[in-house]
Amino acid sequence: ELKVEQNPLFLSMQEGKNYTIYCNYSTTSDRLYWYRQDPGKSLESLFVLLSNGAVKQEGRLMASLDTKARLSTLHITAAVHDLSATYFCAVVSNFGNEKLTFGTGTRLTIIP
Amino acid sequence: NAGVTQTPKFQVLKTGQSMTLQCAQDMNHEYMSWYRQDPGMGLRLIHYSVGAGITDQGEVPNGYNVSRSTTEDFPLRLLSAAPSQTSVYFCAVRGQGSMNTEAFFGQGTRLTVV
Numbered sequence: 001e002l003k004v005e006q007n008p009l010f011l012s013m014q015e016g017k018n019y020t021i022y023c024n025y026s027t028t029s030d031r032l033y034w035y036r037q038d039p040g041k042s043l044e045s046l047f048v049l050l051s052n053g054a055v056k057q058e059g060r061l062m063a064s065l066d067t068k069a070r071l072s073t074l075h076i077t078a079a080v081h082d083l084s085a086t087y088f089c090a091v092v093s094n095f096g097n098e099k100l101t102f103g104t105g106t107r108l109t110i111i112p
Numbered sequence: 113n114a115g116v117t118q119t120p121k122f123q124v125l126k127t128g129q130s131m132t133l134q135c136a137q138d139m140n141h142e143y144m145s146w147y148r149q150d151p152g153m154g155l156r157l158i159h160y161s162v163g164a165g166i167t168d169q170g171e172v173p174n175g176y177n178v179s180r181s182t183t184e185d186f187p188l189r190l191l192s193a194a195p196s197q198t199s200v201y202f203c204a205v206r207g208q209g210s211m212n213t214e215a216f217f218g219q220g221t222r223l224t225v226v
Contacts, residue, residue: 033214043155048213050213092213098162099160103154104152104153105154
């Protein structure tokens, strides 16, 4: 059974600082997703990573995928308050069942 | 959220009542899923479907039924609601192939069982 682990679960950062959220998964996959969720809202798609070495960037967020290490990172550069949210990674196993399995999420709070 | 409609947005049920959460999509995508979200537990898969007429269980299927008679609709049924089913429910839709693989979520249904 596919397991997806995120760390840290909670992250409090000062504005202007850099930090990284980690997503580890337990079985072979080359499809990984990052989502953002604001309180009381639905999930907003940030990135879809489809191959080893894939890197995508949008504003202050950059995501990468290392399929050999079964690891994805979400890097935040020069954090601003608007980035405060919960971030989820999710993975589809390569073994044919098409289930999208989520990590438990990282609650990010940016402090002025 | 692009093309995924969930109804209702809010619902209060009494223990033992039944109800159906609706999910409809207009993107002609094959994969549809239901998740529940509880504090501190992320999103857990209840049931999913890879196409019309095909459904399968996820991580937490007990107490829920689904059917997929059309590509567009994937209703989730609670046959006899229990307080443990108090949660926020999300429907997700995803296509086949690398060009359509992004997953889109509905706005969610906040269900309270008293």
